[in-house]
Amino acid sequence: MRAEIVAVGTELLLGQIANTNARWMSEELAAIGVDVLHHQVVGDNVDRVAEALALAASRADVVLVSGGLGPTQDDLTREAIARVAGVPLERHPELEAMLREKFRGFSGSAMPANNLQQADVPRGARYLTPERGTAPGLVVELAGGVTLYAMAGVPAEMVEIMERTVLPELAGRSGAAIVSRVLRVTGMGESAVAERLAELFEASTNPTVAFLATGGEVKVRLTAKGTTAEEAGRALEPLVAETVGRLGDVVFSTWNESLEETVIRLLGEAGRTIATAESLTGGGVSARLTSVPGASATVRGSIVAYTEAVKRDVLGVSAGTLAGPGVVSEACAREMAAGARRVLGADVALALTGVAGPEPHGGHEPGLIWIALETPDRAHARGFRVSGARDRVVRWAQQAGLDLVRRALDGSALPVSSTTI
């Protein structure tokens, strides 16, 4: 089954927003085995929208349109669809009643007349009453067996119609159930991950594997097809185990958890609290940990020590360390971790120090990082180098730090110094 995505909205052509709807839809369609061959974007112009829809219908089995279904005079997608389908628009009284009721709920006042165009449906089309927003989705059968789904451009409204109706219908039509699992990896590059898994998926069309590298991580998406979800899920299980076996403990989640969610969950399971001492990451590790809902049961706090004086006076880094190996050193990282654990009263403490760049610091080039972990049972430190710009150095330091905590908690090996990433 071939699909095409048409996004309608002048704001996309002005560059005010990126076409994140097409990205999300494409990812979901790929996961159920539907091939997307084209994206189009057109502005709020009825001729151009109709031309784009006709072009899409000429080369795809399924056309997905988002945007242009709202209440303003710029919302012309309904009219363009009716033109392509060769039918008139008809006002549906039950949609009109739905709109009036929703509007009363939002505002308590009478509905402006132009809102009623949202009750117009191309003759013979199905409509999908929305929970969010007011724009009904539309399902139109075009000539040549092509199905067109239209939905609002507001992301949450689009997602609702896709998840409730479009994706289940397309998965059903493809005669197959598709199940995906996302494994997340940090501490190994995309090409190394792909190389280790190459043999496993070579020439395999079911199951399949896809990789996405981003921000110091690789997401590995495994997808299996079956006649039922149970069957597809059963096909996937041994593959998940085999993939983890080949990659080893660089896999930090087999359920698409973020690294910070994984750390907070593991800490919760172990009944332990955490604190951080941050220099080059400036509070970013703490901000990621506290972004997880419920983090307050686990996170005690952080000391961001951006100066030597704060490292000495607040964290208790020794004068000897500051005068000797200096602030970017194993000794400093270890003393920062010990200080954070003591001062903030946590079970586990993570410390990060290094040179974010772009300027050298303390005689060290940008990219040199030391991280240290202290728990009631052990202390561990690791030095490494990261290449690239300031934001990349900081991001990779965060990843390495959070992953060190994860490893200490889930029993993985703790990495040693001197890996360059």
Place this chain on the structure above:
Amino acid sequence: MRAEIVAVGTELLLGQIANTNARWMSEELAAIGVDVLHHQVVGDNVDRVAEALALAASRADVVLVSGGLGPTQDDLTREAIARVAGVPLERHPELEAMLREKFRGFSGSAMPANNLQQADVPRGARYLTPERGTAPGLVVELAGGVTLYAMAGVPAEMVEIMERTVLPELAGRSGAAIVSRVLRVTGMGESAVAERLAELFEASTNPTVAFLATGGEVKVRLTAKGTTAEEAGRALEPLVAETVGRLGDVVFSTWNESLEETVIRLLGEAGRTIATAESLTGGGVSARLTSVPGASATVRGSIVAYTEAVKRDVLGVSAGTLAGPGVVSEACAREMAAGARRVLGADVALALTGVAGPEPHGGHEPGLIWIALETPDRAHARGFRVSGARDRVVRWAQQAGLDLVRRALDGSALPVSSTTI
């Protein structure tokens, strides 16, 4: 002048990345007065790329292509362009020499043969030697006076070719110089900003204004056209002043600086250092401040106090405050600011406490926030409510906190309590 943007890459159709290149290009083209009427996305398939380019050339004056110019067998854009132009590809010795030299610089090893396809240029086309990456940009004159620009899909490489060649050439062709200024606003919503400026730009096609709201900010882009950049710039100046006059001190930058860049710059100009005490923001304010290159001259550090004990033991919040008004209160915010200033040895301290959600805390609903500022000369606190999810509450708290520092430094009025945003 009408432009069309064609992005090439199967990763876009799989939804692995969003088409942020098209967004950036569209925004820049709008700023120089070029209308973008369509975006297309196609995968790494030479027939479909050639069809997409032919379609674009049939309806636009300028076609911008990104992606598919790399060294692998999936990189087919050169071949598709040659097909549409009806000319062969020719290998250019000077590009070959450039590639060999770049490759030596990257890796020190011999270059794989497939890299040489990047030295192929459609006969009669211009090529643009890149600073970043290895893929030369291409400029091809097609039938009907249509110009096609092709560039790599890697964002930084695309931006280089656009800024160095494409945008200046198109601005020159449009017979006009276009100058834009971006003013940034926080503490006022998009609709209120638009309303205050409506009269100023009503029915004006030169200069123009555009708004973009994101993450607790509104960007106001003013654009003027003239026969020279000097003329356009002169037309813009009084308008910038008038816009600032109408919006007032919610404008924190008239040069598209981020809020954290503005704060770091103002602190540097005043010769003052800063520290933060963060509860609900978890270190995010400190992470934003330290993301600015050179922040280490100004930022002392932060105490992230995610528990009552850390507020009491490290920041010195009094037992009376904790037992009385509690951790989400004006008194607690003020004492946190005083504590951060004293403990971290900074001139200026900002404190933030509140309920991020989704659960209530200390008898308060999510969204209640108290922030406090202490400087050598003054102390100020402000309470307010933010609606929405955890990430929105945290983001708006960061904005309000950073803006309070900005206001204290640039002499703006300090906002008082009880605004709901």
